[in-house]
Amino acid sequence: MIRWKWAARLLVCTSLYACGSPSDAPANESSRIEQSSAASVGEVPPGVERGKPGNIGVSVDYAYSDIPIAGVAGGKNVVFVGQPINGKVVALDRFTGEPVGELPSPAEGFAVPFIIHTVGDPDEGRVTVLGAGGYPSPKPFVPANPTLYEFTYHYDRLHGFGATRTRDIPFTSVLVGFAEDFVHLDDGRYLVSDAILGSIWVVQTDGSITPGIVPKTWRAEDRIPQLAFCETGPTTQVNGYPFRFSGATQPGVSPLAVRRGTVYFNTTCGRGLYRFPLRSLSDHRQPYERARDIRLVQAVPPHVVMEELLDFTFHPYDPSDHWLYAADALKLRIIRIDVDTGRRQIVAEDARRFDFPSSLGFLPPIAGISPIVVVSNQQERTPLTNDAVTTTTFQLPFIVAKVFVP
Template identity: 40%
Template sequence: MLALAMGSAGAADLAAQPPAPLVAVGRHGIAYDFGHQPTVTSVAAGDSRLVFVAEPLGQAVAVLDRYTGQQLGTLPAPPAGWLLPFSLRVPREGHVVVLDSGGFPSPTVPSIARVYDYDVQYDERSHQLTATLTRTVSFEGLPLVFAEDVEVTSSGLYVVSESIIGALWVIGLDGTISYGAFPVTGVPIPALAPCEFLPTTVGGIPFATAGNFGPGVVGLAERGGQLYFSTTCNGGVSRIPMASLTDATRDPQARAADIVPVSPRAAGVAAETLHGLAFNPAKPGEHWLYAVDSLQLRVVRINTDNGSRQVVVGPDPVLFNFPSKLQFLPPVGGRSPLLVASDQEHRLPSINAAITEDLTQPPWLVTRIHLFP
């Protein structure tokens, strides 16, 4: 009887407990669910204490505890409000850079991208989150249709990728915007431009874009004065020296001649988008560039010396439910985990033209990866 009573109580306690953590083990890392967000998430990045999560459709930037994944609050909106917070970086402790794309591309309502800089503090005793908007950079009046990503470079310059025209923009230390690589002649730059996207299947779900449009340059990551970028149109990863993007002796179209492939899309692969890129800040001399392989539902790393690739973790349709972007957290206690946000865009009929009903699976996960030595 005692054993039976204990068994019943144990079952009740078990039923009241949260579900067991999701775990996936790969050859080069172990992944588990870290954050559970109620709406679409596009990117997560953080510092030694906080994690910031962009929620574009929820028009919010959530703030999570780095160690528990619990939400502590939200980043206060800028005076104009959030329109489509799409990407972000945390270049140093307590400093957050948010790219608000200004809305999805529309033929009637122009989307004006803005880049916001915030200084953020969190008081452990009062549990109060305070944030100060220190700079706003607006692309109003400039030929930018949709901004996909922002990178804060080692020199302090920011780079913004534009995926509809196919361009790279540079934000100077003083906040001025300049053309980095841009088709000033009207002739698209092949390495950056959009093209036709071949329909494919993602996790068993047919996937196609409206008009079979394959976006141009999307993901960005910089190391050692080299800007690495990915495109959905071409797949793979290429790079260009930052010195080329700021070369005043050449026009922005001519600068693109310095783009070289790093790891091209493999022969026989019809479609590929390595939508997010990141280097490990804890290993500044490392040649591995980490990337989300969105269509294959996995995380890979690319040898920037020879272009070879390795699968880190995946495929996993739950932990990497169309992974969109990834960023490393700064090292604490010698550990620098990788955060991966998944936006489930293959399950959204507003993005996936091959489906007619919403197939999303709430919540939207932020996955944490600990790399093996």
């Protein structure tokens, strides 16, 4: 969904940034799980919550923040977490959760840095941040001005953290309503989704922007149904709260993932998980004609009022893992989906730890263990993103979690 229309206003209801590892057992134990070559997910030390019986994985608290967070990614020794209202991306020690530095931002700060992905070989220390360029405004329509920021970085406890911004890729040459996600391809290109105008753009290796799947015109009658934004939504229940999206937050095409030459995307408005061949984006058809290649992978069941998969990813370090891992925001859990059969499994479920999970990503393996890091931002608890409530009732702190999957 369009997650941060309200971010600038949250300064009135939260304190200044504070992020660090939890003082109780789980964070320390999660570090031990990763550092021990003998540890396995099935052998969880005392003091670590296992979550609900039947979950595939084990989840633990990793770090806390006193303001909303969005966007998470990590390398061999560091985890990056976005601070949209501060316009910053902070770096945390992968094992302790303590802050060790920040990515160098533009002079005016990042404009809504809420999507972060590491790219390439983890030994190279590369990360890309999507600055949305503004807050979503479909009515009245105000285009956003997103930018992809590329960085190289290094961190170890002896020399500390350092990073260099190596390239900015602005989208000033094309019309974007709100950039919701991006994915980095093996050949160096990027795909970027536009949740308001229902488009998928391609960033070429030279930084130029070309249309991937884009409507013929921006008129309502030319919208691509599987990508299109919708203006209203039903009311559902999230964590004990009635929950309803407004016209400014009802999402079109949102998360993107690529595996074996196929692009996957999810949309709440389109009520399903879809796919199309990556090669479609470089053929000689008109961009709107490529929408013919979109196929439904799994529809949302009719009895489900609304489903919001805010982020998803394949395991980048295990090509044999066929599951698509997703942040199931409205059901307060992390799930995985077999994209061939549509079968689903609950990886981790916890109403406190995954209180509206919005972003996730795998960390590179150490001793064969590659945890998922997850950030959640409690969107059901504020009228700024939930039309069905009138007061903000955030439960501090916001949690960065780790999930260990066998």
